Amino acid sequence: MTQASALLWLSGALFLIGLLGVVIRRNALVMLMCMELMLNGVNLSLVTFSQQRGDAAGTVLVFLSFVVATAEIALAIPIVLLLVRHTRSLDVERFSDLRG
Amino acid sequence: MILFIVGLVALISAASMLVLREPMRVALALITSMTALGAIYGLIGVHFIAAFQVLIYVGAVMVFMVYVIMLLEVREHVAARRYSRWLVPAGAVGTLLLGAVGVAASRASVPATAEGATRFGLQAFSAEFLSTYWLEFELTTVLLVSAIVAALAVIAVSRRRQG
Amino acid sequence: MTALMPHTLLLIVLLPLAGFLANGVFATAVGGHRFSHRVAAIVGCTGPLLAFALTVSAVLALQAGGWTPITESVYRWATIGDSSFEIAFHLDRLSAIMTLVVTGIGSMIHIYSTGYMHDDKSFGRFFAYLNLFLFFMLLLVLGRSMLVLFVGWEGVGLASYLLIGFWFDETANAAAGRKAFITNRVGDAGFLLGMFLLYRAFGTLDMDVINASLTAGQTAGLAASLAALMLFVGATGKSAQIPLYVWLPDAMAGPTPVSALIHAATMVTAGVYLVARMSGLFMLAPDASQVIAVIGVLTAFFAATIALVQTDIKKVLAYSTVSQLGFMFLALGVGAYGVAIFHVVTHAFFKACLFLGAGSVIHALGGEQDIRKMGGLRKRIPVTFWTFAIATAAIAGIPGLAGFFSKDEILWFAYASTSGGATWLWALAAMTAFMTAFYMTRLTWLTFFGTERMSPEVSHHVHESPLSMTGVLGVLAVLSIIGGYFGIAHFLEPMLPLPPVDPAREHLEHTLLYLSIALAFGGVGFAVFLYGGAVDRVTGIRRAFAPVHRLLEGKYFVDELYERVLGRPLVWFSERVLLQGSDRTVLDGTLNGLGQTAQRAAGLLGRVQTGSLQLYALFVLIGLAGALLWSWRHV
Numbered sequence: 091m092t093q094a095s096a097l098l099w100l101s102g103a104l105f106l107i108g109l110l111g112v113v114i115r116r117n118a119l120v121m122l123m124c125m126e127l128m129l130n131g132v133n134l135s136l137v138t139f140s141q142q143r144g145d146a147a148g149t150v151l152v153f154l155s156f157v158v159a160t161a162e163i164a165l166a167i168p169i170v171l172l173l174v175r176h177t178r179s180l181d182v183e184r185f186s187d188l189r190g
Numbered sequence: 191m192i193l194f195i196v197g198l199v200a201l202i203s204a205a206s207m208l209v210l211r212e213p214m215r216v217a218l219a220l221i222t223s224m225t226a227l228g229a230i231y232g233l234i235g236v237h238f239i240a241a242f243q244v245l246i247y248v249g250a251v252m253v254f255m256v257y258v259i260m261l262l263e264v265r266e267h268v269a270a271r272r273y274s275r276w277l278v279p280a281g282a283v284g285t286l287l288l289g290a291v292g293v294a295a296s297r298a299s300v301p302a303t304a305e306g307a308t309r310f311g312l313q314a315f316s317a318e319f320l321s322t323y324w325l326e327f328e329l330t331t332v333l334l335v336s337a338i339v340a341a342l343a344v345i346a347v348s349r350r351r352q353g
Numbered sequence: 354m355t356a357l358m359p360h361t362l363l364l365i366v367l368l369p370l371a372g373f374l375a376n377g378v379f380a381t382a383v384g385g386h387r388f389s390h391r392v393a394a395i396v397g398c399t400g401p402l403l404a405f406a407l408t409v410s411a412v413l414a415l416q417a418g419g420w421t422p423i424t425e426s427v428y429r430w431a432t433i434g435d436s437s438f439e440i441a442f443h444l445d446r447l448s449a450i451m452t453l454v455v456t457g458i459g460s461m462i463h464i465y466s467t468g469y470m471h472d473d474k475s476f477g478r479f480f481a482y483l484n485l486f487l488f489f490m491l492l493l494v495l496g497r498s499m500l501v502l503f504v505g506w507e508g509v510g511l512a513s514y515l516l517i518g519f520w521f522d523e524t525a526n527a528a529a530g531r532k533a534f535i536t537n538r539v540g541d542a543g544f545l546l547g548m549f550l551l552y553r554a555f556g557t558l559d560m561d562v563i564n565a566s567l568t569a570g571q572t573a574g575l576a577a578s579l580a581a582l583m584l585f586v587g588a589t590g591k592s593a594q595i596p597l598y599v600w601l602p603d604a605m606a607g608p609t610p611v612s613a614l615i616h617a618a619t620m621v622t623a624g625v626y627l628v629a630r631m632s633g634l635f636m637l638a639p640d641a642s643q644v645i646a647v648i649g650v651l652t653a654f655f656a657a658t659i660a661l662v663q664t665d666i667k668k669v670l671a672y673s674t675v676s677q678l679g680f681m682f683l684a685l686g687v688g689a690y691g692v693a694i695f696h697v698v699t700h701a702f703f704k705a706c707l708f709l710g711a712g713s714v715i716h717a718l719g720g721e722q723d724i725r726k727m728g729g730l731r732k733r734i735p736v737t738f739w740t741f742a743i744a745t746a747a748i749a750g751i752p753g754l755a756g757f758f759s760k761d762e763i764l765w766f767a768y769a770s771t772s773g774g775a776t777w778l779w780a781l782a783a784m785t786a787f788m789t790a791f792y793m794t795r796l797t798w799l800t801f802f803g804t805e806r807m808s809p810e811v812s813h814h815v816h817e818s819p820l821s822m823t824g825v826l827g828v829l830a831v832l833s834i835i836g837g838y839f840g841i842a843h844f845l846e847p848m849l850p851l852p853p854v855d856p857a858r859e860h861l862e863h864t865l866l867y868l869s870i871a872l873a874f875g876g877v878g879f880a881v882f883l884y885g886g887a888v889d890r891v892t893g894i895r896r897a898f899a900p901v902h903r904l905l906e907g908k909y910f911v912d913e914l915y916e917r918v919l920g921r922p923l924v925w926f927s928e929r930v931l932l933q934g935s936d937r938t939v940l941d942g943t944l945n946g947l948g949q950t951a952q953r954a955a956g957l958l959g960r961v962q963t964g965s966l967q968l969y970a971l972f973v974l975i976g977l978a979g980a981l982l983w984s985w986r987h988v
Contacts, residue, residue, distance in 0.1 A: 093193065097230070099295035100197050104223070106288050107204045109977070112970040113280040114273045119213045119259060121966070123220045126251065127204055130227055133243075141234055146318035152239055153319070154330045156246050161337040163251050167258050168344045174262060175351070180213075183274065186964025274967040283974050290981060 097138045104131030118170050118180045122163070129159050193233050200226035211272055213259045221252050238312045357414035362425045362442035365404045365411070365452065366491045372400030372484035380477020390476050394467040397480030401463050401487055405456035412449045420446060420847070422561065424497060436556055443497035443561060446848045450694060450841060451494040451626055454701050458618045459487050461825045465709055466610040468821035469716060479519065479608065486512035490619055494626060499548050499558040502627070506544065506591065509620045510537045516615060517607040529606040536600040540590015544627075547583030550576065551634070560630055567633035581634050581641035585648075588624030594682055595652045598675050599912055605667040609712030612667060617674050617708050618701035625681045625697050629690040632849055636688065639772065646686025646773050650781045653679025655909065657788040661795075662905045665722050666711045669796050673748065674704060676785060683782060684763045688772035688852035691845035696759035699836045703747040703756055706829035710741035713818045713826065714800060718811055724796060729805040733815045736823040738801045740830035745797045747833040749790035750873035755836030760786060761869055762842060768865060770852040779865075783872055790876025798884045 104127055111124030133152045140148030170180075177184050203222040210216045224247045231240035319327070358364075375396050380388035388396065415423055422445035430438045444452070463483060470479050489508025496502040510533075518530030548558065554572075555563050588594070593601035604616050615621070628635060628645070635642050653676045660672035677700050684693035715722055717734050731738045747754035750761070764786065768779035805812055817823065842851065883890050895902050904910075 093234075095295045095298055096194070096197065097234070099292055100201060102291035102295070103201055103288055104204050106284055106291070107208065109970065109974055110280055110284040111208050113284075113967050113974060114208065114277045116271065116274050116967075117213055119255070119262075120207070120216050123213075123216055123255065124207065126247070127207065127220060127223065130224060130247070134227060134230070137231060137234070137236055137239055141236065146315050147323070149236065149239060149315055150319050150323045150326065153242070154326060156242055157330055158333060160246055160251060161334055163254060165337055165340055165344065167254065168341070168348070171258070171262075172344065172348055172351070175348075180262070182966050185966070274965075276967050276971050280967075280971055280974060283971075283978055287974075287978050287981065290985075294985075 094138055094142050098135055101131045101135035101138065104128070104134065106131075116181050116183060118173065118182050118185075121182065122166055122170065126159070126163070129155065193230060196226050196229045196233065199223075200230065214256070217252060217256050217259060220255075221248055224248050224252065238315065357411060357423065360425065360427075361407055361411050361414075362423070362444055362495055363427050365407045365456070366442065366488060366495060368400040368404045368407075369484040369487035369491065370400075372397055373481050373488060376477050376484060377481035381475070381481060382478075386477065388477055390471070393477040393480055397484060398460065398463045398467065400484055401456055401460040404487070404491070405453075405460045408449075408452045408456045411444055412453065415444055415446075415449055430500070438498065438500055438558065440501055441497040441559070442495040442501075444495065445561070446845050447626075447629060447694065448494050450698060450845070452491065454698055455487065455490050455494060455619050458701050458705050458829075459483075459490075459614060461828060462610050462614040462618075462705065462709070465613075465712070465822050465825040466608075468819040469610055469712055470608065471819075473608075475519070479516075482512055482515050482519070483610075483614070486516065486615060486620070490623075493623055497559050497561065499551070499560055502560070502630075503544065503548065506587075506623060507541065509615070509623065510534060510541075510591070513537075513604070513615050513620055516611040517604045519607050519611065523606075526606040529600075529603040533600040533604050536597050537590045540587045540597055543583045543585075543590070544587025547580045547587065550580040550583065554580075564631065564633035567637060572637060577634060578638040578641045581631075581638035582644065584627060584631060584634070585641060585645055588627050588682075589648065590624075591627075592621050592624030592678050592682070593652075593675050594624070594648050594678065595655070596911075598652060598656065599915065601675055602668055602671040602908070605665070605671050609667065609708060609715060612671070613705045613708030613712070616671065617704040621674065621678055622681070622697045622701070625678070625685065625693050628682075628685045629694055629849060632690045635685070636772075642686050642688065643773050644686070646683050646767070646778060649679045649682025649684075649686050650767070650778050650785075651679070652676070653683060653785045654781050657785045657792065658905055659908050660792045661788060662902060664725050666714065666724050666727075666796065666800065667708075667722055669724070669792060670704070670707055670711060673707075673789065673793065674700075676789065677704065677748070680760065680763050680782065680785070683767055683778065687766050687770040687774050687778070689763070689766040689770060689842070690849040691842035691851055692759065692762045692766060694845060694849070695839075695841040696763060698839070698841055699747070699755035699759045699833075702829055702832040702836045703744040703754075706740055706744035706826060706833050707748065709822070709826055709829065710737050710744065713737040713822055714741075716818050716822070717815050718807060719814055721807060721811060724799040726807050726811075727800045727805075728803040728807075729801070730815065731801040734817045736817060736826060740823075740826040741801070742797060743830040744833050745793045746877075747836075749793050749877055750786055750869060751877070752870055752873075753834075753837075755833045757870075757873070758837030759842075761866060764869055765862060765865060766852065766854075769854045769858040769861070771855050772852045774852075774855065774858075783869060786869060787872040787876045790873045791880045794877045794880035795884055798880060802885070 108124045108126075108128030108131060111127065112121050115121055115124065133155060136148040136152045136155075138148075140146065140152075173185060174180060200223045203219045203226065206219045207216050207223075210219060224243065228240045228243035228248070231237075231243055376388065376393055378384045380386065380393040380396070411423070415421075422443060424441055424443050426439055426441045428440045430440050432438075463480070466479065466483065470476055473479060486509060489505045489512055491505070493502055493505025493509060496505055514530045514534040517533055518527045521527045521530075551563055552558055555566060557563065590597045601616060601621065605612055607616075635645070656672045656675035656679060660669050660676065663669045663672060677696070681693045681696050681700070684690070684696060713734065714727070714730065714737060717730070717737070718727065721727065743754070747756040750757045764779060764782050766774060767782050768774055768776065807815075883894070907913075
């Protein structure tokens with residue numbers, strides 16, 4: 091197993107752990123953090139590919155995803171705050187008003 | 191070798207996020223994982239990404255997160271369940287996928303670097319970024335503008351709620 | 354004579370349109386009745402009167418120019434490939450006569466209407482419609498191209514529809530208007546087909562061009578008989594001939610001036626005008642002409658028999674109109690086109706006079722139309738009586754009056770024309786003439802002579818009509834007297850030559866003349882004998898011929914027949930096949946089915962939308978696994 095493939099496996103593992111976290115945890119803040127972890131996993135794979143190919147595209151994308159991730163968390167946390175103020179709970183299973 | 195150890199740290203701290211009960215501990219585990227990732231970036235030679243990883247993720251995002259956790263002080267009920275009802279199926283599928291990805295990664299022979307490709311530094315990155323990828327940059331700014339609008343909407347909602 | 358002002362013909366056509374627009378906007382509910390009755394009347398009458406004056410000047414200019422047709426191109430309507438369609442007006446001997454009649458009689462009836470419609474709440478609307486009618490009628494008679502003629506043709510149909518249903522708050526009137534419109538559509542289809550055939554053969558729709566090529570003998574690629582018959586189908590619709598005459602008696606639901614103008618003097622003669630205008634075509638189609646003669650004489654005969662027993666004053670006149678139109682078509686069918694137009698003119702004079710006189714009677718009696726409830730009006734409304742009597746004498750064919758000359762010429766050519774004249778045509782027409790004299794005298798007698806049969810309070814209110822009405826009646830009565838001396842048939846001869854007369858029959862001309870005079874006097878005398886004497890004479894005859902009487906009173910039950918044969922199957926088809934079969938089952942079923950399918954599918958999919966974030970993320974996980982599995986197998 092080369093270094094690159096090991097890093098790719100690590101990136102996939104991080105992404106999957108993040109996704110699992112989103113599925114199995116009930117705390118809204120924890121879910122948010124798991125999503126950050128997913129993003130990190132993807133970033134790692136992008137950097138790895140970029141380094142391996144000697145191409146700037148992946149790195150540029152990572153750079154941009156930093157920016158977007160920051161903006162995203164800056165929006166997501168106020169939303170969670172509003173929800174908590176509304177229901178006094180962080181349990182996302184209480185937030186099911188949009189049920190079909 | 192160092193790379194392997196750091197990678198292991200990142201993996202273990204990420205996995206611990208799944209089982210820790212307190213949000214603060216989860217946040218600390220995530221910070222560990224992110225820092226380890228930053229170390230990996232540094233070890234494979236993309237130093238500026240490593241710097242941004244530590245600065246933006248650990249320095250800005252996670253500090254914000256920790257601050258909110260402390261601010262909220264919402265104690266989850268002791269009897270509150272930690273896991274959702276999808277624990278078993280999700281765990282099964284997730285483990286399966288993890289194994290599949292591992293098998294695929296170990297089988298594939300990915301060369302460390304492509305033939306003829308040279309690793310590049312900050313200077314090459316900057317030149318590429320501003321000459322070839324300027325459109326992506328601009329699109330990101332558009333995305334950020336819409337994020338500003340969304341932020342304003344959220345503020346309006348909270349104001350209305352307060353009366 | 355000074356040269357003609359440019360665009361005179363256009364102006365003649367547009368003046369009534371201007372009147373329509375002004376009255377239509379400012380004197381109706383559209384513009385909030387901004388015109389008083391007086392202003393509306395002035396506006397309504399000015400257009401037709403000016404148009405009449407202009408027509409006179411145009412005809413004088415035409416005469417000064419040695420009767421060379423005046424053509425005025427107004428506007429290129431469309432250019433398709435090599436052929437262009439122009440809106441052009443064409444004034445020659447034929448259209449000059451028609452335009453004079455239309456604007457002249459039209460103006461008089463407008464003036465009459467100011468008195469007749471005085472108390473109507475929709476006064477302005479009435480004049481707007483009348484002006485609109487004149488506009489389309491002038492378009493019809495002045496148009497050079499069949500296309501322009503067709504626009505006028507449809508337009509007068511529209512105006513007729515609007516005016517028949519003028520008092521639309523009664524369902525019967527609205528239904529009568531609808532009947533007229535729909536019946537005319539049947540004829541219009543034929544007209545259109547005939548027009549297409551002519552266009553295919555000649556590549557133009559300008560009627561003088563078509564006539565010229567036909568006279569020059571160019572008939573290549575033209576089924577002349579077919580085209581002629583198709584045009585005649587159109588004419589039967591507009592001019593109320595068998596089998597499409599049924600709308601005209603019902604059209605009497607409109608105000609009486611409308612009946613006089615549209616349904617006696619002008620619009621219904623449009624079919625006659627069309628056939629005369631296209632005479633070049635009909636001369637080449639002897640079998641079609643034969644059909645026209647037969648239809649004409651049958652229409653004349655049967656309509657006259659129906660008129661014998663009608664009791665509504667306007668219905669009698671309506672059937673009389675149908676009958677007289679039949680006479681005109683008889684003349685057309687035997688090739689005497691000029692004579693037909695002659696009869697159009699004289700008929701316009703005396704029938705307008707009769708209708709307007711009937712209107713005056715109805716006006717005097719406060720709306721009563723049943724002649725069984727009239728009588729003895731001779732002294733009470735003398736002007737109306739005298740004019741009505743003169744017009745009756747004219748239509749009956751009393752020598753010296755207008756109707757005598759034109760009718761006698763028709764009878765003569767029906768007998769002696771070498772292009773289709775026959776003894777039996779003459780015989781039927783002569784019997785019709787006898788019946789005409791009879792029923793018209795009966796009408797006059799029952800209305801004006803004998804004892805008063807109306808209720809006392811109606812009798813108390815009987816009054817002579819205002820000057821605007823009686824004056825017009827006087828003018829028309831004078832025209833009914835002198836109209837026969839105009840010699841229109843001979844005036845038209847350079848354009849519409851009279852058919853040659855069978856030499857073997859020529860010597861009978863005077864015999865037939867005396868015979869028809871005898872028939873006219875006989876009809877009048879018989880009617881006076883029957884109705885002037887004891888009542889039991891009439892009832893005796895009626896009892897003796899009870900079945901015939903019932904048949905005539907039921908108008909041969911043609912309406913009922915049409916209802917059975919055409920109406921009911923159509924209703925059944927619409928109801929069962931189109932509405933229930935197609936619309937409800939297929940169309941609605943499809944749409945409702947689609948809607949229900951979408952609803953059910955949405956209901957099923959909606960269950961997935963549980964509101965649980967984790968479940969959505971689980972779907973992402975499963976989808977990822979699926980994508981990976983798929984790529985493993987396929988990439």
